[in-house]
Amino acid sequence: MKKKFTIVSFIILILMGCHSSKPTMGGATGGSEMLYKYKWYLTALQGQPFTFIGNDNYAHLLFTAGQPNKVTGSTGCNKLNGLYNLTGINFIKFSPLATTRMACPGNTEAQFTDALSQVNNWSIANEQLLLSNGKIVVAKLNGVSMETEKLSGTWDLNYISGLKIAFDGLYPDKKPFISFNFSTKELGGNTTCNGFSSKYTIAGNNIHFADALKTMIFCEGGGEEAFLNMLKKVNKYKLADDNMLTFLIDDVAVMRFTKR
Known part of the structure; x- marks a missing residue:
């Protein structure tokens, strides 16, 4: 009787396996x-x-x-x-x-x-x-993710903290801008006189940038250096109305961009 039960159980398991392998x-x-x-x-x-x-x-x-x-x-x-x-x-x-x-x-x-x-x-x-x-x-x-997707487009810098020189004095002609490349997971853009790119990682609202690679045109003033140095320190971001992007160090806003 015990042997018969084992054989029946084995057949049932085979049938269950065949049924579960059918495509849906x-x-x-x-x-x-x-x-x-x-x-x-x-x-x-x-x-x-x-x-x-x-x-x-x-x-x-x-x-x-x-x-x-x-x-x-x-x-x-x-x-x-x-x-x-x-x-x-x-x-x-x-x-x-x-x-x-x-x-x-x-x-x-x-x-x-x-x-x-x-x-x-x-x-x-x-x-x-x-x-x-x-x-x-x-x-x-x-x-x-659909939330990160909101970072798409080109963003123009309009504020950077920690400098004694006024923003328009630091960037009298051209303003830095950034753009996310989701295919390569890189941030690209321009420092005002050099193009640049930097690998990024995003987790929730945390963001980190690697050392930037850039072209080698000489830039007058300290705007480029200030921009790249601050970018390296950023560890969070915040979006407002999908048209204003803020980079932060912890909870302190240090860079602000508007969408073109």
Whole structure:
């Protein structure tokens, strides 16, 4: 009797396993809610860094769950939209994607849309989305939360603390400006006479910048040095009305920017 019970139990377990392996069509499955949490900026394509940027528009994807599931975004030049289907756990298939018809330099747009047509599975780790064909990764994308996305655009400096010289005296002609590159996770911009870039990390409203790399034009006055030195000390940020950005050291406002 005990042996018979064991065999029956074994058969039931096999049937349960077969049932659980059947793919589920449609909406969020297998943790796919993570797909909808971020805007995904393209960083690598077919194993190579993706650097094409056109018309101030970074290549990205935005997933929306529904019936049907929709994907929108940009190739870096043209807007794109289409449908995708999730099957089982971490399987994904894009329908042919439609794009606007603006002429684009090179063939990177075609490479991007062709890569997406090859994709059949996905994975997410450390806010990075991998789109793959089998075990071959065809595209890597960095995830940016909708709150961090509000930092997009160009920001002009209008206040910096800790200096005896008036702001207009420190920057009599040009004012420094910054812009976030979500694809490379870099802050770029201009110090008033040199272009610069700096890697950043963001966690909540905490932000940190690495040492900046810049061009080597000689700058008169101390405006550039003051700007870069203060940027390195910043550890928090605050947005007001999506049009005013404040950098802080702890709770003290030290730099303020307005959105163009």
